[in-house]
Amino acid sequence: MTESPQGVVPGRRLRIGIVCPYSFEAPGGVQFHVRDLAEALIAQGHEVGVLVAADDDTELAPYMTSAGGAIPLRYNGSVARMTFGPVAAAKVRRWLVQGDFDILHLHEPVTPSLSMLALWIATGPIVATFHTSMPRSRALQVAYPFVRPGLEKIDARIAVSEDARRTSTEHLGGDAVVIPNGVYVEPFANAQPDPRWTGTPERPTIAFLGRLDEPRKGLPVLTSAIPAVLEKIPGARFLVAGRGDQGKADAIAALGEHASAVEFLGGISDEEKAALLSSVDAYVAPQTGGESFGIVLVEAMSAGTCVVASDLGAFRRVLEEGEAGVLFRNGDGAHLAEVLVGVLRDPERRKKVVAVASEAVQRYDWSVVTREVLTVYEMVLAASEATVRVTEDPRSRRAGRLTREVGS
Structure with missing residues (x-):
């Protein structure tokens, strides 16, 4: 006793x-x-x-x-x-x-x-x-x-x-x-980039993590934005991690000729997630609702990656109203494309956002x-x-x- x-x-x-x-x-x-x-x-x-x-x-x-x-x-x-x-x-x-x-x-x-x-x-x-x-x-x-x-x-x-x-x-x-x-900040902050997922100015990489079969996780919003991003940055690569065969099939069908710009990674381990987030130029969180916090945003911030997220209340608070990340209108694929292109074309802006985020994550x-x-x-x-x-x-x-x- x-x-x-x-x-x-x-x-x-x-x-x-x-x-x-x-x-x-x-x-x-x-x-x-x-x-x-x-x-x-x-x-x-x-x-x-x-x-x-x-x-x-x-x-x-x-x-x-x-x-x-x-x-x-x-x-x-x-x-x-x-x-x-x-x-x-x-x-x-x-x-x-x-x-x-x-x-x-x-x-x-x-x-x-x-x-x-x-x-x-x-x-x-x-x-x-x-x-x-x-x-x-x-x-x-x-x-x-x-x-x-x-x-x-x-x-x-x-x-x-x-x-x-x-x-x-x-x-x-x-x-x-x-x-x-x-969040265990240190493992994400110290994760080594993986050459398979590392971008260049001409071929930047963008990551998404989430259950592909759940519409509220926002994969349809991201796929609707991809053609407009590719029009401005033809070499952009989208790395999608998560399980859900039907969601994957729906995304490929929606993308049509643009599907070759997307690589579906399936489920990944914690170590792979840290490496992925530390490798890419931007992490996109297009969730449309039902989020009370947004743990993956903090993980991406800890890894030193610029976060682009829908302007849900929970996400705004984690991203300090857009100081520690970049916000777009919830559910608006066209606005996501516009914001994402701007972020990818402006490395100095990404650097400033990441610096604020690196301080903010210590709270978590x-x-x-x-x-x-x-x-x-x-x-x-x-x-x-x-x-x-x-x-x-x-x-x-x-x-x-x-x-x-x-x-x-």
Whole structure:
């Protein structure tokens, strides 16, 4: 049993349980955030367990525990893979009991996922992080009466951006402290360019990373801009990384005779991503909505690449209203082409933008973000009125219900 006394001593070793709502079979931004946070906490000497959804053949880190495979569900304009139901709930209970955590950190706890199950089952010190940004949601409004009892168990809320904070506040009430997504800045800053992807003044290279089958990631906006860019800069090369056979086929069909200017790289590793971003002359982020932060923008900024992005609110804030990157009108392929040509033809402008971005990204380094998350943990634990222990409540009709009882 691990005791959590009043007046938590900053820097003490904690047992931290983190629950990821989405499957690691096809990881995305939230999964990478959970992974990197866990590893940053472990590097500081804390003991961390992470509960995830994953098939048996999915390779997981030693600190991760699988609660089983996931099913695809449409959510926030995308397709998310989640695990839910009584079998998953039993695995959540078992993981919580075995983990004997000082504090539980749930990500996206109001989506039907492992995080929601953990919120229902556990009580005690709970922190929740909200990642999603969306307009008013009828589904969340209808669901609110059902999730409210769980929300009342949360001791502190974190939002990864002002947009995510606003979404959480408007849909669920309460408030949250903004702690952004983290990036390991140094590996991107030190990545070596790959000659295959390095551009020249006559043949500049432009990168895009994202799921090709999701229209909101903006690949159709980019493909609509490519012919106009090639008209001004015939040697331009577009490097598209990401999975999605249908999205790739649609892009090739839309490009027609211009398809030869685009190289589809498929899925790439973290090391390849860093090399790609450090090699190209510009990174394009043409997302059309549903973005609460924009982690790949920070990665590109860390790699010393000029970012050209749609003027979504989340992107404007990361790019400091156009000082740390260049903005174009959301969904406007013609304007993207105009802005991109201007950026590619002006190396001095790119240099100035990159210089500002290199300073701005320090705010997002995991060394800073982890310190802020630990401060939230310490505040929550310090507010506890007594030591706690994990036990099974025999009075519960649900066998194995996890409770925390005040006691010594």
